[in-house]
Structure formats: C-alpha cells, structure tokens
Amino acid sequence: MTLHLVPLSQRMARECVTRWHRHNTAPRGDVVRVGVANDEGELVGVGMAGRPVARHYDDGVTLEVHRVATDGHKNANSMIYGALTRAAFALGYTRVITYTQADESGASLRAAGWRVIAQRPARKGWNSVSRPRDDARYMTSERTLWEATP
Secondary structure: OOOEEEOOOHHHHHHHHHHHOOOOOOOOOOOEEEEEEOOOOOEEEEEEEEOOOOHHHOOOOEEEEEEEEEOOOOOHHHHHHHHHHHHHHHOOOOEEEEEEEOOOOOHHHHHOOOEEEEEEOOOOOOOOOOOOOOOOOOOOOOEEEEEEOO
16 A cells, blocks of 8 residues: 655644644644545545744744654655655755654654754643643653754
C-alpha cells in the first residue's frame, strides 16, 4: 500500500488531530498543513506547522511543526515531516523546529532528515504570577528540540 500527500482544510486537520493525537489538542492556527492518504483516498495522517510558540524562536524565518497525528500507518509520520519541511522552505522559511517528549524516539524525524539540537528539562507548568493559567491539561516531561535546515 502506498501513501500520497493531499491538501486539506484547517478544519479537517484540526478534527484529525483531535481524533488521533495521543496527548494534545489541535492548535488554533497554522501557516501550512498537509495530509497523507492511502491508495483508497482515506486520510491516514495530518501535520500542522505555524509560528513558533517560544518568542525567541519567532524570528520571521523559523516555522514550528505543532502537531503530527496519524492513525498508525507505517511511514506516514516521516512523510508528513518531510512535506512540512519542504513546504516551509518553499515559502522562504530557513529553519523548521519541533519537539518530542522523552518517551518518543524521534525515528520519524531522523528519517525525514532532522537533527537534535537541544534537550529541554520538564517545565513546572505555564502558570506564573504575571500570566495565571490553568495547568491541568498540560503534561510536563523532558523534551527534545529538533531542527531541519536547507
């Protein structure tokens, strides 16, 4: 069975992320998104990338992959990461970043040509005196920061 890339709406991408992603909800917005379908035309994976969450990475030339979610099809993750990276470079971005949690191997990212640039410790949460937030839905774990460049 072969997989191929397909365009999709933000609404469809968000619905699929909500259905398939293991630990996160769909992001509110994105700059670019891509879908992967099987031979029968069934959507089996989606990816969404947008402006970086961390303000020091939001430099106008860096894009962050916020979500990649599949129904488990082999090679769909790598295909999505590769497509999002190529799309970002075609749009003029010079760097694409993403994070994996400590329990994720990053095999799909390595297969798509990404490299590890940093290890990040678990956060205590997003709540602060100046910006109170409800941390109940946020998991805290060690993260790996990945990067793709042309």
